[in-house]
Amino acid sequence: MKFYITTPIYYVNDIPHIGHSYTTVVADILARWKRLNNYDVFFLTGTDEHGTKIAQAAKEKGVAPYELCNQMSSKFKEAWQLLNISYTNFIRTTDNKHFESVEKIVQILFDKGLIFKKKYEGFYCVGCERFYVSKDLDENGCCFLHKTKPVLQSEENYFFRVSQFEGDLLERITNLNHKEHIQILPEERRNEIIGKLKLGLEDISISRTAIDWGIPLPFDKSQTVYVWIDALINYLTGIGFPKGEFKKYLPVDVHLMAKDILWFHSVIWPAILMGTDLDLPKKIYSHGFFTLNGNKMSKSLGNVISPEELVNKYGVDSARYLTVTLIPFGPDGDISWESLTLKYNTDLANNLGNLLSRTLKMAEKNFNNTIPQTIPDLSLVKQVGNIFKENFAYNMDNIALHKAAENLQSAITLVNQQIERDAPWKLAKTDKEKLAVSVYSYLQAIDLIAIHLLCFMPEIAQKIWFLAGASGDIQEIAKKYFNSFNIPDEGFSIVNAKLGNSEILFPRIS
Numbered sequence: 332m333k334f335y336i337t338t339p340i341y342y343v344n345d346i347p348h349i350g351h352s353y354t355t356v357v358a359d360i361l362a363r364w365k366r367l368n369n370y371d372v373f374f375l376t377g378t379d380e381h382g383t384k385i386a387q388a389a390k391e392k393g394v395a396p397y398e399l400c401n402q403m404s405s406k407f408k409e410a411w412q413l414l415n416i417s418y419t420n421f422i423r424t425t426d427n428k429h430f431e432s433v434e435k436i437v438q439i440l441f442d443k444g445l446i447f448k449k450k451y452e453g454f455y456c457v458g459c460e461r462f463y464v465s466k467d468l469d470e471n472g473c474c475f476l477h478k479t480k481p482v483l484q485s486e487e488n489y490f491f492r493v494s495q496f497e498g499d500l501l502e503r504i505t506n507l508n509h510k511e512h513i514q515i516l517p518e519e520r521r522n523e524i525i526g527k528l529k530l531g532l533e534d535i536s537i538s539r540t541a542i543d544w545g546i547p548l549p550f551d552k553s554q555t556v557y558v559w560i561d562a563l564i565n566y567l568t569g570i571g572f573p574k575g576e577f578k579k580y581l582p583v584d585v586h587l588m589a590k591d592i593l594w595f596h597s598v599i600w601p602a603i604l605m606g607t608d609l610d611l612p613k614k615i616y617s618h619g620f621f622t623l624n625g626n627k628m629s630k631s632l633g634n635v636i637s638p639e640e641l642v643n644k645y646g647v648d649s650a651r652y653l654t655v656t657l658i659p660f661g662p663d664g665d666i667s668w669e670s671l672t673l674k675y676n677t678d679l680a681n682n683l684g685n686l687l688s689r690t691l692k693m694a695e696k697n698f699n700n701t702i703p704q705t706i707p708d709l710s711l712v713k714q715v716g717n718i719f720k721e722n723f724a725y726n727m728d729n730i731a732l733h734k735a736a737e738n739l740q741s742a743i744t745l746v747n748q749q750i751e752r753d754a755p756w757k758l759a760k761t762d763k764e765k766l767a768v769s770v771y772s773y774l775q776a777i778d779l780i781a782i783h784l785l786c787f788m789p790e791i792a793q794k795i796w797f798l799a800g801a802s803g804d805i806q807e808i809a810k811k812y813f814n815s816f817n818i819p820d821e822g823f824s825i826v827n828a829k830l831g832n833s834e835i836l837f838p839r840i841s
């Protein structure tokens with residue numbers, strides 16, 4: 332069983348911000364989840380480095396384009412290292428391997444007669460790196476996104492016969508029973524794509540004459556490959572195309588991206604794959620944009636949240652957790668530092684942190700930091716297990732990470748409520764034996780919570796596993812457990828096991 336997941340490759344004209352982190356952490360959590368489900372996972376991310384925008388930015392800074400790309404690409408690598416992103420490969424479109432792969436693909440399309448030369452005139456927005464027709468522009472003739480007037484460009488370019496795939500694509504997107512069905516999510520964006528497809532597909536220009544910073548066409552070196560075509564092919568280069576075992580990972584299981592680039596992924600990209608007889612992606616899932624306190628985040632407004640800021644404030648694992656659970660995957664969402672901190676304090680400091688510290692303190696005070704000798708009672712951990720059994724896997728598989736996090740919080744709350752009912756601080760004075768049974772049962776429940784926390788907070792989950800005295804490698808135990816969601820008869824930790832010292836994993840933040 333294999334699982335191939337991608338983020339878009341990020342354009343190096345920008346530095347990493349919460350939008351990039353969001354897609355990447357979601358992909359990382361899914362990759363980790365599938366690994367725990369015994370899939371052979373390929374997780375691809377990287378940077379998109381060609382095109383006019385980069386060439387211009389380099390010129391303004393007085394550096395060579397490749398130098399600028401090196402600097403910017405490193406920033407993404409550093410951000411992903413900081414956030415503990417477990418990618419399989421980080422691709423750069425300036426890699427030699429990628430040149431070979433792009434040349435190969437466009438040559439195949441050319442040889443099959445799917446690429447032809449045509450004189451073209453259109454409005455080119457450098458910001459968007461694409462041509463527009465008048466009806467795509469606002470009343471002043473400006474790009475809706477950039478509010479600048481696109482340049483009227485006329486050149487003889489090579490075109491890709493996308494129109495040829497119109498019917499086939501529509502069939503694959505709309506027919507759920509098609510054996511190469513492409514699932515586009517969320518639903519309303521799928522409908523937009525279908526609506527647009529029904530209006531008809533126009534062949535698209537796939538080369539540029541005036542842009543040097545790109546990959547030359549193998550059959551006409553005076554033109555370079557359009558940056559979008561160049562970028563999409565990364566999903567093949569990244570798994571080793573054209574050599575080796577790249578086919579083993581096709582089709583792509585999930586492409587994740589923000590909504591603004593859904594069209595390219597759900598129409599142009601599948602057309603390229605159809606033209607080259609390669610498998611089509613199974614699922615293309617786009618998410619919305621973030622606003623900060625109701626405002627668009629942008630470099631010029633200076634309100635962009637960076638991964639570093641999040642990590643500095645909340646710690647690595649909490650930053651991961653907050654990034655992906657504050658808003659659902661799909662729609663736009665508004666965030667604020669206040670809402671991030673509120674969620675941190677509610678879910679992590681108060682709920683999870685409190686459960687841990689009070690359980691460990693009880694064991695420390697009454698049982699000398701060991702799991703008490705007692706008759707193992709697994710009823711609490713089984714109740715917790717039922718919360719997860721119902722729909723945790725469904726939520727994870729369907730990228731409803733905010734709901735999976737709700738499952739986690741319900742489980743933690745359930746144990747905290749049980750502690751309130753047991754009032755172990757009273758039992759400590761009256762009934763030591765009953766206290767032992769209770770503490771044992773809390774620890775078992777904490778072990779199970781740690782297992783479910785593993786994809787979200789890999790380091791913290793590991794730490795909790797250790798603190799709660801659970802035995803064995805959490806990764807291996809989680810793999811076994813996720814097979815069936817059955818709790819082993821003996822639980823996850825044994826009596827007399829040594830516990831870690833209680834410590835504050837989530838200090839309250841004001």
Ligand SMILES: [Zn+2]
Binds near residue numbers: 456457458475477
């Ligand atoms: Zn634009």
